[in-house]
Amino acid sequence: MSIVESFNAYRSEMNEKILSEDNKVMKRFFSLDTQAYQEGALDKTTKELLGLVASMVLRCDDCISYHLGKCFDLGVSKAQVFEVFSVANIVGGSICIPHTRRAVAYWEALEAEKNA
Amino acid sequence: MSIVESFNAYRSEMNEKILSEDNKVMKRFFSLDTQAYQEGALDKTTKELLGLVASMVLRCDDCISYHLGKCFDLGVSKAQVFEVFSVANIVGGSICIPHTRRAVAYWEALEAEKNA
């Protein structure tokens, strides 16, 4: 299983468990999290780029993987995601480098999956 | 070995190594860390819930696992830990979601271990 498949599988399985618990705040927060990236005054791609840079400066690998997947599906180019990485590294510092390494590996897995 | 057992085993092994090194600040800090969760003006359970929410907003999986184990032993219910997760997700944002996923998996492992 690729890192893309295993990430998606675990994410789906556990999200389902979270949502099956009767906690309204969690459910509404998940729904709001989806809503935040919908087309509005800013387009979807810009919002996914925002989600990506925010995830990288906050250094969450899973969140980075998720937004990379979305960016990839929306047709963001490798040069563009690298510019997001560069802003993240300048704002967030070298502490973001290990996350950038894993992000590059994840992006390659997304490309490999598409070409498979 | 379950995720509960492997977490506890690694934690014990490495804590022992840290404490066997003659560093007084580390030793006293470990002792103070234990003391902070003792019964006082607030009861033990409340303090473990505080430790859990603090661990989740600071996004430390090992710390979350540790406090989940303590909460489980003190009889905290699943509905109650989910309310802690909900406060953590609202205060700390969606960046806490991946940690919530792993927390739910850990809680299930605690339940499975008890029922085994």
Added chain:
Amino acid sequence: MSIVESFNAYRSEMNEKILSEDNKVMKRFFSLDTQAYQEGALDKTTKELLGLVASMVLRCDDCISYHLGKCFDLGVSKAQVFEVFSVANIVGGSICIPHTRRAVAYWEALEAEKNA
């Protein structure tokens, strides 16, 4: 104007401006933020203590002030908030000390206001 009054005045004024802008995600998030602290499997006071410790380890003075105000109104004692501070300082480290100083000043302002 006391630090309690000036905090509340600025908070109310700016919250109103945020909510008057037609951004549904922000409005729903504000509403969800209120909902997260409602009575449930955990009581209101416990939830405010959770909000307080989360705010302190994330080091947000305004959030600390807000939850101190709520705790004060719910009858939490000074000894109890100090135990929250102690958990926060142990989990979050000495970097929380300056926030603890300002939290103590805010608590005193809450007491002074009540006695005025």
Added chain:
Amino acid sequence: MSIVESFNAYRSEMNEKILSEDNKVMKRFFSLDTQAYQEGALDKTTKELLGLVASMVLRCDDCISYHLGKCFDLGVSKAQVFEVFSVANIVGGSICIPHTRRAVAYWEALEAEKNA
């Protein structure tokens, strides 16, 4: 002096002092920080929006003010900055709300200055 003027004045004064010290790493980092927001595979406006959301989830008021100023000059609308705020609040949590309040006050000061 408006909050925009006082921010810019202090920023310029202190940046000059930092750059006048003969520390090459600091000088090059400042230069790289400027370079990161130049037109490239992503346009300038998108990069400023990235800088803004990163600053908000990392909760740095001065960085938020700086990028708000840049966004304002590039013609970003109030509805658009509010969508950045909404992504930041969802990703970073309610801990970003106090920074959002100050960001709204700063945006109003930018508008007031333009209309003066």
Added chain:
Amino acid sequence: MSIVESFNAYRSEMNEKILSEDNKVMKRFFSLDTQAYQEGALDKTTKELLGLVASMVLRCDDCISYHLGKCFDLGVSKAQVFEVFSVANIVGGSICIPHTRRAVAYWEALEAEKNA
């Protein structure tokens, strides 16, 4: 009153209040915090430099001020503190720049006080 004097006055006043409250964890943590910077396998100056860089990447102005004062008293040069700033800015990113500005202002106040 200079920024050095007002920082020290508020710090002393509030520390006294914290320590006068009968909370043993807080008292012991304050004592341990002092102990951590004592001469040992590393000398005092190195430890204060460690405290300074940690404070800057965690972005706590009061902690930065405190360690700058200690470094100044121990004879650390301006070129040396700037090298600490440069490591902090590279590791922690441009988000540290506003704290660096205020750190430079505080260092100048320490120099001015000495020359007064």
Added chain:
Amino acid sequence: MSIVESFNAYRSEMNEKILSEDNKVMKRFFSLDTQAYQEGALDKTTKELLGLVASMVLRCDDCISYHLGKCFDLGVSKAQVFEVFSVANIVGGSICIPHTRRAVAYWEALEAEKNA
């Protein structure tokens, strides 16, 4: 493969991929990151200790591993790295303990590799 070897192998492989992409900001940032630890007003060892403590309070295991490797090569003793850990734990709190555990394991792997 030891944890030292696997860390170094992944780091080298991915750094090469990052640098092979034509993104000037990333390349210059990597170069500046190296430059920040060069001998200057502070010696190399002190700077690596600064990098280590900054990595630990920011809680980045890969960054901790990297600086531990550098410290080890520069002849820093185990007692000295433990004093860095103690400052990091006091400043950054118990949330640093799991990273300290892994740091001790990495240090042991460095020692084992040398003795092999």
